[in-house]
Amino acid sequence: MVTVTGQEERRILVKDIRIRPGHLALLPDARFLLVGGRTFRNRTEDHWAPNAVVFSPSGTPEAEFCVGDDIPALVTDVTGGIWTAYGDEGIYVGHPESGAGLAGWNTQGRASWAPEGRLPDHPLEGCTAATEGEQVWLVWYSGSSKGGTFLTRITPSTGDVVSCPSPVPGPDGFAVRGNRAVLTRRDHNKRSVELVRAELGGTTWAVTSRRRLRVPGRVVKHCGQGRDGSLWLRAGNTWLRIEV
Numbered sequence: 374m375v376t377v378t379g380q381e382e383r384r385i386l387v388k389d390i391r392i393r394p395g396h397l398a399l400l401p402d403a404r405f406l407l408v409g410g411r412t413f414r415n416r417t418e419d420h421w422a423p424n425a426v427v428f429s430p431s432g433t434p435e436a437e438f439c440v441g442d443d444i445p446a447l448v449t450d451v452t453g454g455i456w457t458a459y460g461d462e463g464i465y466v467g468h469p470e471s472g473a474g475l476a477g478w479n480t481q482g483r484a485s486w487a488p489e490g491r492l493p494d495h496p497l498e499g500c501t502a503a504t505e506g507e508q509v510w511l512v513w514y515s516g517s518s519k520g521g522t523f524l525t526r527i528t529p530s531t532g533d534v535v536s537c538p539s540p541v542p543g544p545d546g547f548a549v550r551g552n553r554a555v556l557t558r559r560d561h562n563k564r565s566v567e568l569v570r571a572e573l574g575g576t577t578w579a580v581t582s583r584r585r586l587r588v589p590g591r592v593v594k595h596c597g598q599g600r601d602g603s604l605w606l607r608a609g610n611t612w613l614r615i616e617v
Contacts, residue, residue, distance in 0.1 A: 398449040403430035438482025441471035448502035458499025503599025546597020548604035559592040
């Protein structure tokens with residue numbers, strides 16, 4: 374794993390990876406998390422196979438557990454909480470937390486948060502995720518006739534949950550700072566994204582600008598993550614930082 378801070382580059386050799394990683398996320402105290410997007414149920418022993426591993430700063434595995442099945446979006450918060458949004462296969466496969474569409478976890482693999490009826494509709498597919506300070510944003514869409522794409526803000530310390538319709542259907546990237554946000558949608562198999570800026574007025578996000586952005590490489594699904602007003606977008610072998 375390569376960590377870049379300013380002009381300094383640090384490399385860690387990570388061994389004993391027994392999953393196929395789909396997500397990398399940082400944890401407090403220089404630890405990090407690798408998560409595979411899929412898992413499976415061992416019906417003989419009646420448990421779900423681990424697909425998340427917590428590593429020490431030196432790259433040694435510390436814990437492994439399951440955080441649900443079919444995970445297109447994952448982010449960690451400032452306290453080390455793990456937040457997941459699930460795809461349709463995970464939602465309907467029978468895993469209890471995946472079935473709710475969104476979930477929160479701790480680094481021991483215990484579920485710490487569930488929607489419990491506080492969403493405007495039932496999720497069908499997770500899109501992307503972001504954090505701002507202690508708050509977590511999960512972006513998802515519903516497949517029902519009254520559905521659409523929603524931006525859900527969760528405050529873990531209070532349990533407060535607020536959802537608003539997204540100004541962009543199915544974004545691949547999202548970052549927020551205060552009442553402003555930036556969202557991106559990729560062009561399939563092309564080196565460009567649609568870059569949309571929006572502002573929140575009351576409970577409604579309104580688009581303030583929209584343009585096509587040329588990027589250095591192909592943008593594939595689930596390559597965007599927002600951190601404190603910065604959208605980190607992977608295009609080919611390059612990371613782009615887009616400020617809100």
